[in-house]
Amino acid sequence: MMKVAIGSDHAGVKIKDDIINVIKEMGHEVEDVGCDCDSSVDYPDYALPVAEKVSNGEADRGILICGTGIGMSITANKVKGVRCALVHDLFSAKVTRLHNDSNVLAMGERIIGPGLATEIARVWLETEFEGGRHERRVNKIKEYENQ
Numbered sequence: 001m002m003k004v005a006i007g008s009d010h011a012g013v014k015i016k017d018d019i020i021n022v023i024k025e026m027g028h029e030v031e032d033v034g035c036d037c038d039s040s041v042d043y044p045d046y047a048l049p050v051a052e053k054v055s056n057g058e059a060d061r062g063i064l065i066c067g068t069g070i071g072m073s074i075t076a077n078k079v080k081g082v083r084c085a086l087v088h089d090l091f092s093a094k095v096t097r098l099h100n101d102s103n104v105l106a107m108g109e110r111i112i113g114p115g116l117a118t119e120i121a122r123v124w125l126e127t128e129f130e131g132g133r134h135e136r137r138v139n140k141i142k143e144y145e146n147q
Helices: 013-025 044-055 070-076 090-098 114-126 133-145
Strands: 003-008 029-032 061-066 084-086 104-108
Touching: 003 013, 003 044, 013 029, 013 061, 013 114, 044 061, 044 070, 044 104, 061 070, 061 114, 070 084, 070 104, 090 114, 104 114
Parallel strands: 003 029, 003 061, 061 104, 084 104
Antiparallel strands: none
């Protein structure tokens, strides 16, 4: 069982609720950091708490949703230890876990619909890091980050 932190801005609320249901159905614990409205809010106010929870070990993984996923992914990747992948297809969802050991997933509600978003989340949560030659590469990122 994993603990997954999830957050969205106003443009990702609908898909966030669908993904929360998927996370629970998979038997994982979920922490929703917001938002819960459709009036305009600032995406860093939700991306940073999710990314920080992953960075400090309060959550195993994080999921972020905004209009495009771009703002969320840029913000999350500013937090030490976070490898946030912006994903809008199933192949990328799988490969970013296999090869990059991504620990935060970002998606755009205005780019994809709820059906695809929930499948992306499911694939991303089910896929384990492959390690091997990929571990060497991820470790180079970690080493740079720790300088």
